[in-house]
């Protein structure tokens with residue numbers, strides 16, 4: 001048993017490097033010394049000259065880094081293990097691979113103790129996760145389509161995972177014309193992008209056209225009273241009862257002709273009956289109208305109170321030029337310095353609303 005201070009030198013784990021020059025088909029392994037020095041351990045000649053990607057990982061070797069070589073034009077992938085002297089040993093050759101992978105990303109994506117792989121094909125927006133079997137084989141975990149086609153870098157890492165999500169459905173009391181479709185699309189896109197910056201992914205449910213339901217026709221000009229959170233009119237209760245194909249935590253945005261009652265002049269109102277989260281909006285050019293109303297549904301309050309003849313001296317009055325109008329929860333749609341801002345405390349409130357769901 002050692003009783004004195006341990007005098008063993010610190011084991012500085014340093015990595016080596018693999019170089020590939022396709023013109024002559026040369027490759028070289030180098031060791032580094034931890035102080036910026038480098039020395040060659042082995043030269044290889046006669047390498048295939050058409051490798052397009054070389055991916056390091058643990059694909060079946062024994063303590064040394066294995067390498068995946070990909071020849072796009074040939075649709076070939078070969079896994080090799082390396083050893084202490086810079087030699088390489090073929091584990092397995094794969095043919096018939098897609099020729100259009102633009103990126104192959106090594107990482108730990110849940111497959112096994114080996115390095116998993118994400119293959120990304122930019123032109124088609126396709127991503128496929130594979131697990132390595134530890135012997136130079138791989139098996140498909142899952143295929144994804146509809147990815148953005150223009151990613152140029154995909155980087156693996158131990159990144160935080162605490163994103164949340166939310167589903168929003170549109171139901172329209174007015175016929176879903178091309179203009180109404182454009183309105184809903186634009187409202188959704190503006191909201192989805194804004195909330196994504198706060199770690200909230202918004203999914204879109206199906207649209208429902210309620211304009212053919214004559215019983216709902218009187219609600220096209222919806223009486224929202226004073227539009228105060230927690231208080232609803234009979235018309236709001238009748239409207240928000242329409243939740244076809246809507247999950248318990250999902251929100252419904254009802255598109256109406258106009259909002260009437262109380263102090264009036266609303267283009268959106270987020271007051272809703274308990275257990276039926278949602279809002280009513282009027283088709284307008286206010287890009288973040290739905291985002292603002294959904295913000296209310298997720299427990300956000302206005303950043304200030306408007307000064308009006310009825311309410312000339314409110315607490316926390318809105319002050320022109322103060323920057324309040326840079327915020328999503330400004331009480332009117334006159335946002336400045338768009339896109340509007342959501343403060344960190346507001347993000348916390350939205351995430352804690354009980355309506356956003358962890359993955």
Ligand SMILES: [Zn+2]
Pocket residue numbers: 292296302330331
């Ligand atoms: Zn509001």
